Amino acid sequence: MQSLPIYQIDAFTDRLFGGNPAAVVPLEHWLDERLMQAIALENNLSETAFFVPVDDGYEIRWFTPTREVPLCGHATLASAWVIFEHLQPTGSRLLFRSASGPLAVEKRADGWLELDFPSIPSMPRDTPPELANALGVQPEACFTVEKDANTLVLLGDEAAVRRLQPDITAIGAMADLGLGIIVTAAGTECDFVSRYFAPAGGIEEDPVTGSTHCVLAPFWATRLGRRQLRARQVSARGGTLHCELRNVGDEARVAIAGQAVPYLEGRIFLP
Structure with missing residues (x-):
């Protein structure tokens, strides 16, 4: 054996x-x-x-x-x-x-x-009309993450991210969202918060997702004008990440x- x-x-x-x-x-x-x-x-x-x-x-x-x-x-x-x-x-x-x-x-x-x-960039896209119903809240904006086949969803504040109780079945049925959705907002005691739902990958909610911060770090670095960021994934288990956007030659990288x-x-x- x-x-x-x-x-x-x-x-x-x-x-x-x-x-x-x-x-x-x-x-x-x-x-x-x-x-x-x-x-x-x-x-x-x-x-x-x-x-x-x-x-x-x-x-x-x-x-x-x-x-x-x-x-x-x-x-x-x-x-x-x-x-x-x-x-x-x-x-x-x-x-x-x-x-x-x-x-x-x-x-x-x-x-x-x-x-x-x-470092993985995201690009603005139209918000699917059924996404608000699946999330139970209207997104502020929606972004395509083509390289890792996810969708980034911006909400109004941290409380909205924490309160989220999405319809996982509905999200999994929306093929144009890709593997999953990264939901984020500015933080109150950190720079930004997030949650990640990937039913298409067999994961209803991932507790803490390092790879999504390859998307989140450059996204929030641009919005906040800072390259060093403190992040919190606000799932039930929760996790803390320190991120820094760096340039290595001509390539953008994220230290997590x-x-x-x-x-x-x-x-x-x-x-």
């Missing part, structure tokens, strides 16, 4: 049972995609990350319970925590190779882990920093 190590880490939080839980499965070599998908479904978390060592770091892939995705922030943060704590305890920087290109992670002196992620807390360590038994 084959067995694999597995870790479950709460990401973007400094307390247990907060943030976004991710499963992390270190591998020596890639498994069949169907098996990785079956493991992700069995874990029943928003994301399970698998990684294998390569010459300059690790290759990483992410699976929701229903599909593989090209980018995931919280499961990358969780994977980096596992590597720094268990595989490379003397390290402070590592590189992941992914479907979204190279992703560096740095362990800062304050203990926070900083992800170097792509967060904390992580371990929940469990065990083994997966396979026939």
